[in-house]
Amino acid sequence: MSNPPTITIRPVASKSDRKKFVDLAYRLNSGDPNWVPPLKSEAMEAIDPKKNGWFSHAEAQLFLAERDGQVAGRISAHLDTLALTMPPEQGFGPGVGFWGLFDAEDATIGAMLIAQAEDWLRGKGMTRALGPVSMSIWEEPGLLIQGYDHSPTIMMGHHRPELRGWIEGANYQPVKQLLTYELDITQEFPPIVQRIVAAGERNKRINIRKVNKSKFDEEAAIILAILNDAWSDNWGFVPxxxxxxxxxxKKLKPIVFEDLIRIAELDGEPVAFMITLPDLNEAIKPLNGSLMPFGWARLLWWLRKPKCTTMRVPLMGVVKRLQSSRMASQLAFMxxxxxxxxxxxxxxxxxxxxxxxLDDNQGMVAIADAIESKVNRVYQVYKKTL
Structure with missing residues (x-):
């Protein structure tokens, strides 16, 4: 009778381990036609404290599961010092740690990895775990639970359906759902939206301008100031x-196009913004994670003048003082x-x-409904008391 397989969980401790950590996702998801293989160079940078600015206020430990010496699963356990200072009623706060970048060959490995991440968090004094969050809340939060039948857009995650059962089987409870909406943009918006836009165009107090890419740093500072104000009361906010x-x-500048990013000014003051990105995933999906030997040339050609099916709006915001006003929705529609x-x-x-x-962001949900968009993907964040 053969001996049962030996399963071990160990911390990632070297560049070689980080490569194994990244490579596993390509093997486990290779059979999913809707998974988009990220560029391996970017995936490596995301987990490298020397190359990811998030680590300036965060700490993480990566773990590999091995079955008879072969990599069979992975997970990150991490804490964010800024998240620890946020109000508990906004979801984070003292004692909240995270895990993410989770994948495994089977339920047994999955359970062992989650338990290992929990142990690491307890050792850091954490009393509650949220996951999956990979790794910053601004990166890929939540587990996909609806929308497996199509590929994600740029900067969105895609997960195998079985992960949901493994997480819930580890006694995690849903805490928040994150929604994406899709719409046919070849069609004009409903008449009421058109009237609101037209009224805004007649209002001399309002100016909707393109960003100036030649002043990239200045424009980014304006957007950051609005963002940190507009989102400051939201669940899960970390500045x-x-x-x-x-x-x-650095990563997004090649796909920043001036007419796709707008700043709204009221009486000359920047008060709202909207960022739209061409779906880079359409270009990188065929590359299977590598720019060699000719992937770099294909990508550079695409970036010169992208033609893509989908545009994604990852971020928009209106300063807090206007958020409950009609002006806020008017600026958004414009x-x-x-x-x-x-x-x-x-x-x-x-x-x-x-x-x-956020599923309870009534203002944004109302705007999405008004332009007749429909929910196409749902991501769920889970919590557990440690």
């Missing part, structure tokens, strides 16, 4: 820091309409995706 903004700027026009005429896009949006 973005300058090192994180610098990292995002930015959405102006970007819709550019997306369809210049980039030949036909589909838009907005999100993620």
């Amino acid at each position: 973005l820091t300058q090192p994180e903004i610098d990292d995002v700027g 930015m959405i309409e102006y970007i819709r026009r550019a997306a369809t005429t210049r980039y030949h896009a036909t589909r838009g995706e907005i999100g993620w949006i």
